[in-house]
Amino acid sequence: MKKGMLSIFAFLLLLTSCKQETPKEAKIISENSAFNQLLKEYNKGKLKLNPISATFAGDNRFNDQFPNTLSDEYQQKTKDFYTVYKAKLTNFKDNSLTEGQQMSKAVLDWDCEMALAQNSFKNDVLLPINQMWTINLTIGQLASGSSAQPFKTVKDYENWLSRLDKYNVWLQFAKKRMQQGIKEGYVLPKSLTKKIIPQFKTLATVHQSSEGILDFSTHLFYSPINNFPDSFSSEEKNKLTANYTAILNDKLVPSFKELHLFLKSDYLNAGLLESGITAVPQGKAYYQHAIKNYTTTNMTADEIHTLGLSEVERILSEMEKVKTEVGFKGSLKDFFNFVRENKELMPYKTPKEILANFNAIHEKMKPQLEKLFGNKPKTPFVVKQTEKFREASASAEYNPGSLDGTRPGVFYTPIPDATKYNVFSDEALFLHEAIPGHHYQISLTQESKVLPDFRKTLWYSAYGEGWALYTENLGKELGLYTDPYQYFGMLGMEMHRAIRLVVDTGIHAKGWSREKAIQYSLENEAEGEASIISEIERYMANPGQALSYKIGQLKIRELRAKSKKHLGEKFDIREFHNQVLETGCIPLALLENKINNWIASVK
Template sequence: MKSLHILLMFCAVTIFSACKNENKEKENPKTNIAMNADFNRTLENYYEKGLELNPINATFAGDARYNNRFPNFLSDEYIAEQKSFYKNFREEALKYEDSTLSGTEKMSREVLIWECNINLEALEFKNHLYFPIDQMWSINLLMGQLASGKSAQPFKTFEDYRNWLERLDGFVVWLKSAEKRMKEGMAEGYVLPKSLIVKIVPQLKPMTETDLDRNLFFSPIKNLPDNLSEEDKQKITQEYSEMVSEKIIPTYESLYTFMSGDYMKAGRTTSGIEDTPQGDDYYKHQIKLYTTTEMTPDEIHKLGLSEVARISSEMEKVKNQIGFKGDLKEFFEFVRTNKELMPYNEPQQILDHFAQIHETMKPQLKVLFDHMPKTPFEVRQTEKFREKSASAEYNPGSLDGTRPGIFYVPIPDANEYNNYSDESLFLHEAIPGHHYQISLTQENDELPMFRKTLFYSGYGEGWALYCESLGKELGLYTDPYQYFGMLGAEMHRAVRLVVDTGIHSKGWTREDAIQYCLENESEPEAGIISEIERYMANPGQALSYKIGQLKILELRHKAEKVLGDKFKIAEFHNQILETGCIPLQLLEKKIDSWIASQK
């Protein structure tokens, strides 16, 4: 935490800069207005051209203009187009001086430059080319969601159905390129660990199902809208039959044969990214990407060990409160297997439980937040085709608010569903976590469009984990098991700091990481295995939660200490949320300025 002396120095600099800017605007207001208009056109162009570059993002934003497009993200031409895009907009942003911009515009300029730089850094590595498919994060899984007909891709009109067919043509090209790129990667030393490949192969197999009624990509035909004529229905059905039978199935069959055969044989026995070309440098880049900090793997590893020790101490207190006589590891097993915490027979009972959590905390939500999103919200069970490998997650609503934000809960077996961490899970993934953070950003008319759809994991996941700490203030965690669930969830994120850096920078094996988790957290072994494999597939992402949470907590404590009675929790939350997703360094700068202005 910075000292008050430094904070006041910052305040002085901020006020001086603001005065200078205000004087310049008075000297030549017409010039500034023109510059602002030019700058805002640059931001608008960045957003609009970005949607063209990645039309899947447009679909999830509720923009239907590019619903028929699926570019080959793996082609050399597309990579070159990306590089040109980010270089050009970085040059544009650098043309504008702070003296010509408002406070919001200055932040937008800094975010745009950061965004261009981090993407250009990423494009210097080959990992995105040679690891196009994994068991959790890759775009083929997202396309499966869209194919279900129950996600962001609309299936309401004849044109909607045609759009999806055209998009699938592009997706087939991408699938073939993915196989080609992985073969190239094998030759250059880029290949996934075998322990991940064995999880991918079963995900590919259902897509080769020749019975169309059982093939996921034929799903939209099962729900043809009534407004289509019989002629159109017959035509669309025929076209989908041909697409799935003649293109989707053969392409997936080829990919399945390759990944279950030659690629499986070539799979690495090591676990970390450091065992690939440029692995060390790539991991440092991933840390910067996901935490939006300059922290080193060693710094993060040590922080993780410290947090694990602190949270373990808190867990001991809960164990003693409940009256359990064994050690903490035995208590983990007791909680994991406690049938009293598994009271369900049907998935709907679990969804109803989350609805009740929401009802319980509604009165206190109005105290902690005076800005609430208008975007609707739903809780849904995760789709069956991906449920076994999926974690609970939040999918944002559309920018226009017509598609709700959705909290997806995987429930492979309702009878085995343990609810001890449901309160913290809801606070994180749903309300006030990702739903408030993302929806309020999308609804903020003061933000340029490109910032409404940005997601920096350090901020976004940091905010969501911070929200887990609000449970007692929201009337939750009255049950010691639910409070232990919150501690378990926080421990889960602290453990990530240790195992992610261990796997990718310290030579840890998959088994080393699994064992460390089993000894330090209460997650079931199957869940731990899935999590460790998730970290293996996307190095660095798991670090963002705890790094972001600790930064927001640090900023709250700083504001409480400096402002004293003037501190208002709802206003602090407004300050955190109103900017949307930004790098943590910029967030700290903003909150420091706000604290100074309140003094």
Template sequence: MKKSLSFCFVLFILVSCKQETENKSDLIKEKFNTLLYNFSKDSYELYPEKATNAGIDGYNDEYPNSLSDEFNNKVKACYTKYKNELFAIPDSLLNDTEKMSKSVLLWECDINLEALTFQKKIMPIDQIWSANLDFNQWASGTTSQPFNTVEDYNNWLKRVDAYLVWLVSAKANMKKGIQTGYVLPKSLIEKVIPQFEVLVIGDVENNLYYSPVNLFPDSFTQEERDKLTKAYKNMVANKIIPAHAEMVTFLKDEYLPAGVEDFGIAASTPLGDRYYSHQIKKYTTTNMTADEIHQLGLNEVARIRSEMNAIKEKVEFKGDLNAFFDYVRTNKDLMPFRERSQVIAFYDSIHNEMKPQLDKLFGKQPKTPFEVRRTEPFREKSAAANYNSGSLDGTRPGIFYTPIPDVETYNVFDKEDLFLHEAIPGHHFQVSLAQENEELPAFRKTLWYSAYGEGWALYTERMGEELGLYKDPYQYFGMLSSEIHRAIRLVVDTGLHTKGWTREQAIQYSLENEAEEEASIISEIERYMANPGQALSYKIGQLKLIELRERAIKALGDKFDIREFHNQVLETGCIPLQLLENKIDNWIAVNK
């Protein structure tokens, strides 16, 4: 009888302990999910522009002064708080998706806290990456800033006022930069000035910021139209034009004369080598050194040149590879368009050509709609083709923008791979599938790591033949041209910022190794000068994805399923490369 009672008591204790453990686990999971929810909410409050781009209402009238000390203190407090809270969550009580979310958020906290240790905010404006250019895109009324209701139109007026506060801070910070040595190279400042001038010249009705007036919904009453028209005229005439005119004067009279002659971030500013190392880590999500990346670039350029030579011989071109570059750049047969609408139709035809093959390579495909559009004229001359993601709810489509400043010189030799990269199955698949994945916490649906996102897009360019494209050898050469372009980036970006290369030296190296036009190459080199390290992300990410695919094929043999491999990669959303590698290795181990 005593033994029976003892056994029951022990069993009771075991059951109670198990129940206590399960309750504790549930509480930890609830705490963790609350943490992730709060981080998403706090990040939208810090960066309301992210909410707008994701199609989340409630933030469309806000624009923080990200150049202020107050804002930086808020950012530091936010990431420090969540980093500390994450350390209190034991991995043992989390499932695989939750562990991944914890690891990603820790990375996000660390890289953002590290960024705050540099005085980059006193160099706030450049020709391609700065906040004013993103804000100008909203002003067109055709992107993610909504203009569907009277409230939407009033929200934009409030947001413009907040943006003008940012612009005043930008000018003040640039003045500090002149005094302390944080100034752009002259060649970049010369590209910035026209971007502000275009918002000063011409009639109010033709100003970019007046554009939403031409987009009034039919539901607006005449009284509402008249009131908003008056408000927008006042905003353009008395706020936008004077503020940008003032910036033009400052840029011409003060900033340009102070512009530096050096071209690398370490040599030309006090940011130094440590900042470039930070940028490498930020954009490649690796611990690679500049020297390792430089040598990898040299090796890749040599490999791809060999493949390009094979195409040159296939089309029976007489001359060396550099002569073939010139031939491709200037071949009028590769510039067939006379109307911009023909360019859009050309991309639609690429999409239709590969649709039958997509099911063979992708088990999951996005529901978010997709469109091809011409890049807005105000930024067309200095912009590259790009993708703007759809809204989280799928009501706003993903958009592939292509600049067509001169339709008669629009060369198609590299445009099939461009569509794969910027559109389908590149950025549109990667971004939309992450946004549509209900298992991901909200913050991971809009997170962006360039090594993953751009690496995936470049990886898809190599899939052209699998998708029924590159039947024309010139299109395959175009894919190689795009790939060598990214390999060249590894060489020239590290060359500019760690090896003392000049702008002209970097331009010449590019001209000797790719078929891009000189004007385009100059814009590219100046892009690397403005944002060190970003250009490294494409090739580093692509090579890691190729490595992981080959590793899986070798390990799994007949069990390898390309559709499932792509599912494994895409279902995670953007994550650092080491976390992706760990995930694929685990998938291989389970299936082996």
């Protein structure tokens, strides 16, 4: 292009950029700005309402806070917050918002709707403690000093003391709410209470010296004192040690003892013999809400149960093929027992060896990641053994890094006994919990330069767990599953999620007992009995959550197949994964709409 033409083109661009905005354009810009401000206010308010979530997100403004979430005042405050923001959304018309803002509007509306629905039930208030999911276990993680609560400065230690003081109020109130729950019919099944009792016994136990002097040094909540930063002066250490000892001796341990006594007596005696949530008031309505909340769909329990039965049969046929491949003679159930008990699949003696194996899996697949993913997170990642205090009831899990990337994402794996640790599903487990499962999905969301802050900490299980389960099927594309037992492990984990569709709905909608659910699982998967019992009791404690994995996975697989069919040679797997991941957690209907729009734009 000639120089003169370049000058004219530049001049025209200047004229275009300098032209005055029309009133309509100015109104749109103004509304866009107002909407962005609304999102910022919502995020700030939500973190203030949920300070523990703020701490896990790396927002340290509320590290000394622990609201009494069980109080009527807090419940009303929560209801008012979401009601106000749901109403504010009606002030913004979609045609005044950008495409990204329209997505944020839909997500925020869903977030408010689900929170208000949850708030309308009494379950969170009258069933405040269970063996696996509740705040007492989260606080234990924070207390260990190796989680999200920072312990780098004296102020950090003082913040934690203040938070513990407020947590003690919550503990006292939890007992009152559980007593109220007994009167109103909101009580846990006996089998779950029996799992909580040892947890509180541990927290209530303080070792004594031979002279009868209490020694708090081995107590979980004393961990920060055992790990003072070197920069602290002797005076600071002595003062903090005295304060931590005092709060344990005068408040927390007495509260733990009181709850332990209550749980093993009055609460256990009142415990339900039924396994499902329908045994408590409004249980049927609550379960339908839980299905919608966790799957982000309007599916019914019957539809999900039927889907689960179909998936179980499909995966069983794939398992038969692996059994034949390895030359095993006997039934599939016999093969399950063989895999569970095969000492060759329990090669390790120490937890360190198990953690090293996960890191080796990462190294093995690294060269193939480029073929499937164009975007990779910058947030660091580590593998750790689950803390001892919660290891007995825990399953493998991923804890996100901080929003600023300074705290790494952590893949926790429970190792109660390294010599009995079976490795047959380790490759699939790493894909799911770590890379490219939860670590990629959550870290890329947190690192996004486009998403508003409130969407960086959202969690919709159907999307998040659906993605992680979907990634388990990427093993062969990533150079894994060359060992038939590891491939069987992947099938086993997928079967585990398919079984959840059957037993979760069975327990909570079809009157299944805990024992029937355990037996069904034992007959259709290779998990050990102790693990299966823990899982069934998990579903009992948190109705509907276990449904989200398979529902989300099947939707993402469906969208991948649809994209490949419609785009043909134009289909790019890296771009498909980017399209799925760049939105952060969203309801499945919004994800499907996004992929449909992408297909239309590429064709």
